[in-house]
Ligand SMILES: Nc1ncnc2c1ncn2[C@@H]1O[C@H](COP(=O)(O)OP(=O)(O)O)[C@@H](O)[C@H]1O
């Protein structure tokens with residue numbers, strides 16, 4: 001290990017500091033992003049279209065020039081020590097840009113060479129088989145469907161055995177089968193020690209896959225959190241009471257609890273904040289008894305990441 | 318040096334050429350042959366020798382130069398413009414490559430194609446006219462230097478262009494006229510004195526003159542001036558390509 005790597009902050013494989021990008025017409029796409037990616041994690045960068053996700057990834061990968069700021073990858077500065085940095089990164093871009101007239105085999109082999117690795121047909125075969133591309137290896141890319149082209153892009157990114165894999169909107173326009181395959185491959189890669197950063201505007205995707213989630217909007221990273229922690233912190237819970245007998249309206253004595261009565265008058269929903277010191281459940285139950293309202297059953301529901309996300313973005317706006 | 322990458326780019330570019338080999342080779346050979354028939358055989362029969370060389374043989378170096386310039390520029394400009402157009406350039410930019418390596422791959426392939434075509438057309442020419450090469454080493458030097466220099470120039474055009482028509486503009490509006498006016502079909506000394514002077518600002522005059530000297534030992538300007546100019550153009554284009562990669566001009570946002 002070089003001294004450079006020793007100095008590396010423990011655990012962080014990528015350190016991004018005060019990263020800014022101003023595109024030519026003066027549009028600020030990244031407004032000073034600070035972010036550490038931990039070694040071996042799956043990190044989801046979640047944000048609406050135009051938030052700056054692709055810009056951030058493209059700067060790290062050397063496709064877009066940063067306006068200012070610093071990116072360190074495994075201890076190497078991404079601008080001055082670009083060779084070791086880029087050699088360890090695989091990128092699956094958002095756009096389906098492929099060499100239409102090449103075969104799957106040729107284009108994947110080409111990628112490996114481009115990243116400075118000696119030929120290794122066995123590895124290429126393994127990657128193509130994992131992605132169910134083996135029987136298409138001699139097909140021209142032009143003849144493949146969109147989903148298949150996406151697989152080819154993943155194969156190209158994996159052809160040079162990267163330590164870090166970027167997946168920019170990997171499931172945009174992708175069928176269910178490929179999605180499943182892809183997540184299986186991603187988990188497999190993570191298990192073998194690869195760090196994975198994916199961007200998405202589908203919350204379920206982040207929820208399903210990520211260890212940590214960063215929410216970005218309008219060029220600013222507004223939260224970075226362990227997925228479970230994010231859900232716990234930001235989560236609201238709902239207490240749903242199935243009533244023993246129908247109610248026509250919420251009794252005025254219960255108004256302070258902000259209850260919602262279902263259309264059929266048979267259930268009451270109480271929303272509470274899990275972070276709050278007092279959830280208000282005890283006083284609700286006391287008041288219910290006082291009013292003589294009895295219930296047959298009760299259940300709780302947690303807020304989805306989706307609700308959290310909408311909340312966050314609304315706050316940032 | 319990332320030789321695997323240079324090799325990958327070079328191989329990719331050569332195989333792209335290989336897929337259209339028939340048209341890539343046939344069309345320049347055909348057009349050069351047509352020049353021989355029209356200028357060499359038809360008109361040449363009425364023109365006496367130029368500086369002791371038959372007219373058909375006299376135009377060979379100029380025609381070769383025309384071929385080298387246009388093919389180098391079009392191959393190299395298309396080679397780098399295509400990935401920019403389709404978006405596949407992202408991969409080259411994200412790879413652990415220095416500007417020199419990218420240049421070696423793309424420009425090396427374009428220059429190789431020009432050299433191969435030059436040799437094919439040279440052989441074709443020898444079927445039409447009696448030829449000899451007085452200074453083989455200098456002939457090869459000019460062949461290689463011109464191919465490399467104008468491949469670099471084409472590479473720059475391919476990065477500068479933001480549409481297919483711009484790829485054509487410089488070869489069509491500048492290179493072809495300069496080549497025709499640069500003494501492909503005549504010796505500068507045949508022109509009135511004023512036009513002789515004007516011709517000397519055309520760099521192609523020096524390229525053709527030096528190249529013709531390597532064949533027949535006749536030249537409009539000193540061969541050393543020709544060589545120096547070729548090297549200066551090479552240095553200029555290299556510096557420009559270096560600057561392009563350093564700043565990301567037109568290839569990085
Ligand atoms: N090459 C460019 N020139 C100018 N503006 C750009 C360019 N690329 C992206 N942008 C702008 O920067 C913002 C962020 O874009 P992007 O990083 O692609 O967002 P995301 O990937 O999160 O959808 C958008 O408003 C987009 O229009």
Ligand SMILES: [Mg+2]
Nearest residue numbers: 053054094169
């Ligand atoms: Mg994007």
